[in-house]
Amino acid sequence: IFSKESSSLEDVGESSSETDEDEKPVRHQEGSTDLSPEYWAVQKLAKYIKGGDPTATVIALCSMRDLDLSEETCQLAIKDTGCLEVLINLLDTEEIKCQTGSLKILKEISENVLIRHAIADLGGLEIMVKILDTPDTDLKCLAAETIANVARFKRARKTIRQHGGIKRLVELLDSISVGSSYQAKDTETARCGALALWSCSKSTKNKKAILKAGGIPLLARWLKCSHTDILIPIVGTLQECASEPSYRLAIRTEGMIENLVKNLSNEHEELQMHCASAIFKCAEDEEIRDLVRKHEGLQPLSVLLDNSENKQLLAAVTGAIWKCAISRENVLKFQEYKTVETLVTLLTDQPEEVLINVIGALGECCQEEENRGTIRRCGGIAPIVKLLTATNNALLVNVNKAVGGCAMEPENMSIIDSLDGVRLLWSLLKNPNPDVQASAAWALCPCVENAKNSGEMVRSFVGGLELIVNLLKSKDKEVLTSVCAAIANIAKDLENLAVMTDHGVVPLLSKLANTNNNKLRRHLAEAIAHCCMWGSNRVAFGEAKAVAPLARYLKAKDPLVHRATAQALYQLSEDPNNCVIMHENGVVKLLLAMVGSTDDALQEAAAGCIANIRRLALATEKAKYG
Amino acid sequence: AAMSRKGVKLLVDSLTRSAKHFNKSEVECLINLFDTVVARASSQFAGVGFDRTVFRDTLHSAFGMTDDVVLDRVFSTFDRDNNGCITVVEWVEGLAVLLRGTLEEKMKYCFAVYDLNGDGYISREEMFQMLKNSLLIQPADEEPDEGVKDLVEIALKKMASIYLDYDHDGKLSFEDFEKAVRDEKLLLEAFGPCLPDIK
Numbered sequence: 051i052f053s054k055e056s057s058s059l060e061d062v063g064e065s066s067s068e069t070d071e072d073e074k075p076v077r078h079q080e081g082s083t084d085l086s087p088e089y090w091a092v093q094k095l096a097k098y099i100k101g102g103d104p105t106a107t108v109i110a111l112c113s114m115r116d117l118d119l120s121e122e123t124c125q126l127a128i129k130d131t132g133c134l135e136v137l138i139n140l141l142d143t144e145e146i147k148c149q150t151g152s153l154k155i156l157k158e159i160s161e162n163v164l165i166r167h168a169i170a171d172l173g174g175l176e177i178m179v180k181i182l183d184t185p186d187t188d189l190k191c192l193a194a195e196t197i198a199n200v201a202r203f204k205r206a207r208k209t210i211r212q213h214g215g216i217k218r219l220v221e222l223l224d225s226i227s228v229g230s231s232y233q234a235k236d237t238e239t240a241r242c243g244a245l246a247l248w249s250c251s252k253s254t255k256n257k258k259a260i261l262k263a264g265g266i267p268l269l270a271r272w273l274k275c276s277h278t279d280i281l282i283p284i285v286g287t288l289q290e291c292a293s294e295p296s297y298r299l300a301i302r303t304e305g306m307i308e309n310l311v312k313n314l315s316n317e318h319e320e321l322q323m324h325c326a327s328a329i330f331k332c333a334e335d336e337e338i339r340d341l342v343r344k345h346e347g348l349q350p351l352s353v354l355l356d357n358s359e360n361k362q363l364l365a366a367v368t369g370a371i372w373k374c375a376i377s378r379e380n381v382l383k384f385q386e387y388k389t390v391e392t393l394v395t396l397l398t399d400q401p402e403e404v405l406i407n408v409i410g411a412l413g414e415c416c417q418e419e420e421n422r423g424t425i426r427r428c429g430g431i432a433p434i435v436k437l438l439t440a441t442n443n444a445l446l447v448n449v450n451k452a453v454g455g456c457a458m459e460p461e462n463m464s465i466i467d468s469l470d471g472v473r474l475l476w477s478l479l480k481n482p483n484p485d486v487q488a489s490a491a492w493a494l495c496p497c498v499e500n501a502k503n504s505g506e507m508v509r510s511f512v513g514g515l516e517l518i519v520n521l522l523k524s525k526d527k528e529v530l531t532s533v534c535a536a537i538a539n540i541a542k543d544l545e546n547l548a549v550m551t552d553h554g555v556v557p558l559l560s561k562l563a564n565t566n567n568n569k570l571r572r573h574l575a576e577a578i579a580h581c582c583m584w585g586s587n588r589v590a591f592g593e594a595k596a597v598a599p600l601a602r603y604l605k606a607k608d609p610l611v612h613r614a615t616a617q618a619l620y621q622l623s624e625d626p627n628n629c630v631i632m633h634e635n636g637v638v639k640l641l642l643a644m645v646g647s648t649d650d651a652l653q654e655a656a657a658g659c660i661a662n663i664r665r666l667a668l669a670t671e672k673a674k675y676g
Numbered sequence: 677a678a679m680s681r682k683g684v685k686l687l688v689d690s691l692t693r694s695a696k697h698f699n700k701s702e703v704e705c706l707i708n709l710f711d712t713v714v715a716r717a718s719s720q721f722a723g724v725g726f727d728r729t730v731f732r733d734t735l736h737s738a739f740g741m742t743d744d745v746v747l748d749r750v751f752s753t754f755d756r757d758n759n760g761c762i763t764v765v766e767w768v769e770g771l772a773v774l775l776r777g778t779l780e781e782k783m784k785y786c787f788a789v790y791d792l793n794g795d796g797y798i799s800r801e802e803m804f805q806m807l808k809n810s811l812l813i814q815p816a817d818e819e820p821d822e823g824v825k826d827l828v829e830i831a832l833k834k835m836a837s838i839y840l841d842y843d844h845d846g847k848l849s850f851e852d853f854e855k856a857v858r859d860e861k862l863l864l865e866a867f868g869p870c871l872p873d874i875k
């Protein structure tokens with residue numbers, strides 16, 4: 051539900067990270083090649099199905115259900131005797147009793163992965179889709195339930211879609227009969243349809259097909275009912291589809307958040323889990339985060355944290371809390387419910403899937419100063435720092451963010467430092483995954499800023515400065531941005547700046563100057579500004595052709611970029627050659643506009659830079675005319 | 677003999693009550709159908725009721741039922757006083773079960789159809805009788821009846837109670853039948869189609 055790790059190209063188009071049985075399943079032969087007793091029993095019955103009229107067929111089919119169809123030997127016997135083909139052929143007749151009897155068997159044995167693949171290979175899916183058109187409700191439901199089972203692998207889901215299955219399944223949700231006596235039947239039909247749609251919705255193209263077939267208003271309608279039996283597959287489908295922005299929009303506009311929140315308090319844990327999962331996925335959108343709060347969903351989520359036995363539920367709930375906490379107003383609400391305290395207790399003895407979300411949530415909660423203190427008081431810092439040695443990348447990214455969040459408080463920082471946290475963060479810069487590198491670099495910023503004896507600490511990491519400077523060679527934008535931010539902080543210590551200069555930080559930063567990415571521009575300019583403070587770096591930046599591109603940054607629309615650029619230009623303008631370049635690039639005019647800014651730092655830097663340029667111009671005039 | 681209007685009305689009312697599943701206008705239609713067929717028939721019971729042949733033809737044209745063995749049995753279940761003639765009362769009340777019977781009524785009806793000698797049990801021999809034409813393809817090296825006998829055993833095994841001892845010598849009681857059908861509704865017409873196909 052949570053991992054963004056994609057394991058292979060085959061997963062493109064799939065949203066679920068459950069292992070999908072797309073490769074042809076392998077059969078485990080056990081020892082003897084003797085045919086099982088089930089084999090003979092099935093073969094005999096198959097004879098009557100094949101050679102009998104409908105009456106004989108029905109007797110044989112009913113008798114077959116007395117075999118233990120959940121046993122693998124029996125399931126395989128049906129396949130090996132060729133009986134499976136016979137069962138599928140029966141589906142293609144117009145005999146409702148035979149079709150029904152056959153589907154009852156197929157539904158059970160399709161729990162077996164080999165059987166599922168075989169059914170698809172034998173063209174069973176197309177026929178089952180056709181059966182969805184039948185007026186016989188029991189038959190329709192059986193067909194849908196069987197489809198739900200078989201659709202557990204990708205090729206089956208594709209086949210179903212290609213033969214118009216999605217449209218028909220959506221129609222099952224639309225059964226409305228007059229009179230209350232039919233309600234139970236309608237609910238059952240819709241439940242079976244929803245089960246099948248849930249299975250099918252694991253494929254992205256099917257998610258889109260469901261939407262196109264008008265599935266969303268129907269899902270919304272059933273979401274309002276109170277039968278758990280149907281709610282589970284409905285919410286299951288919604289949470290599966292919630293990875294699509296179009297669904298999130300619909301979930302918002304059709305008022306579904308209210309129902310999802312309401313069902314968080316339902317007594318069925320499975321339903322609670324799917325609701326939490328849906329919220330987890332939807333809360334990517336800010337509007338949905340607000341809606342969850344408005345419908346008072348944050349409290350039930352917090353309460354569900356107390357159920358720590360059910361790990362799947364816990365993973366979904368912590369996930370939902372994590373994403374909801376991205377919005378500050380939600381963090382404030384969570385404070386009321388003491389959510390942070392509870393989350394800290396979940397930092398130990400939990401499976402990875404839960405940890406990733408718990409840490410993610412704590413990281414977001416660090417937006418609020420109070421929570422940084424709460425985490426410390428609850429003894430949360432040590433377990434968080436310990437997780438810096440984890441191997442799961444998704445987990446590491448979140449841990450880095452949490453450490454960074456905590457590090458914003460000096461009191462927390464000393465604990466982190468005493469636990470060797472900064473060194474651990476620094477080594478994560480060596481991790482091959484760019485997301486891990488970037489998040490580590492971001493976290494280093496507050497660490498370097500708030501640590502006691504920061505400069506010395508940084509110097510104590512052998513090869514650390516060389517390592518981080520070399521990351522400026524990365525191809526990943528986020529890595530570059532975060533490393534620039536870190537370097538800007540590190541460079542405040544002149545000794546370290548000297549070392550970085552030796553490692554070639556100036557040319558490396560200059561090479562990055564030609565970018566249109568505002569976030570990178572801002573942090574790059576900050577880094578340049580700070581790196582100017584050593585030796586002849588100002589001149590070096592000029593020679594490395596960093597000045598002209600910086601001038602262009604002033605044309606961006608982002609005020610943070612303006613401030614950083616102005617500061618960089620101010621520092622660079624201490625060198626006369628740079629002033630000439632700036633003048634040639636029309637910097638004066640652009641900076642003049644910023645002199646009146648309400649941003650003090652920008653104002654000062656702009657004014658200072660202009661003053662330097664003017665002074666040089668004056669001096670040049672004087673020299674010319676003596 | 678034609679009935680007076682009052683007589684007809686009384687009949688309609690009484691049948692609507694006893695047959696339970698039809699309303700007055702439906703009962704009237706059925707009575708009219710009965711009268712029409714009876715008037716056309718040229719049998720010994722002309723004007724009074726259906727004999728076997730007339731009954732079989734009517735059911736065949738109305739519901740497409742073709743199995744003679746079954747149709748014969750159906751006649752017998754309709755003909756409650758066993759006089760070989762189906763009166764209008766027997767007709768309407770019989771149809772009520774056929775077309776709209778509850779599960780209980782249908783189970784009783786089907787069991788009665790299959791219980792060829794009416795002794796309250798469906799025996800092996802009776803099952804054999806009903807299933808003997810159900811196997812269309814027989815393997816060449818087998819005796820023709822072996823397959824049917826085997827099928828009968830399969831049916832017995834599925835439906836006869838295993839808790840009672842076998843001194844019933846392989847017979848299906850109504851309780852057995854009822855239990856089997858409640859468990860698996862497909863077995864209601866286990867030994868042959870005797871209910872009309874609602875297509």
